[in-house]
Amino acid sequence: MKQNMREAMLYEKLPDSRVRCHVCQWQCAIAPDKLGVCKVRQNREGKLYTLNYAAVSSAAVDPIEKKPLFHFFPGSQVFSLGGWGCNFHCQDCQNWQIACVDGLPSGSQTILPEAAIEATRSHHCAGIAWTYNEPAMWFEYTLDSARLARQNKLYTVYVTNGFLTAEALDLIGPFLDAWRVDIKGFSDDIYRKLAKVSKWRGILDVAKRAKEKWGMHVEVVTNIIPTMNDDEEQLKGIADWIRNELGELTPWHVTRFHPHHLMSHLPPTPTSTLERAMDIGHKAGLRFVYAGNIPGHPGENTACYSCGNLIIRRQGYQTELLGLKDSHCKFCGADLNIRTSIIERCD
């Protein structure tokens, strides 16, 4: 639809009316009339257009724990928006109906940034998240909305596969508070098999940059898929990297896979595998490793690594704050890396 079509922000013109997109690490070179890998950016007469500005596939009020973010405004509600398209083609995609598109599907609703912020406020949410599909797919829209959110003192969250360019990150960095990033494995082979991406290591660089350059709160998720990424080498690789590059206080969520999409032939992840992954994380020196998608498991709770007291009890999406004082343990004062206020940054 015309109202959803805007000239893209990050691209360069190439010879023969081709263009190169700089939003994500594919950096697609796109011939006239063709689409990028994501199928939502198109070269029209030598200019790159985003086809899906403000085109919403799904909108909901969610607990922030559903993202999952456990150390970021715990217990708050977040206005969650999903768009269309994806730059990955994951075999286990939970949202393939909105991710695997070719151009903008009909029946999409349009929610302009002002209306999104208004909805966030009217639903009494503390912030806004771009989630369900890859937020970079409607980069320009999230940037405009994040700017407005900042003016309205609302927090902002990217739930992302992390494959943005540093250039895109640096544009939105001043207005983004949380970077909830997937790290699917720790080898070329796994990324190729799971997501059909071969050069994946830029994801690590950009996550580090989000934290170090832009002061974002970072949490990492690994969905553990039996026989794919459940071996010691993958899990230890991820845990060691988080510990060494993002720090020991960075939360790591190891979540249960449910058979889905092109991986419906595999079994759900056994609880024992998630517990082994938690153990690997703890042995690597991570202070906060969480088990996900197994409601009622004690691995959902936050305990103080220093005095052992329970800080946050979680049961599904019920969150009870028991021992938090600002970002610290109220019993012993240990730093728990839990963000409860927006940090002002320069743009």
Ligand code: SF4
């Ligand atoms: S966003 Fe990524 S996949 Fe889409 S056109 Fe740009 S570089 Fe290609």
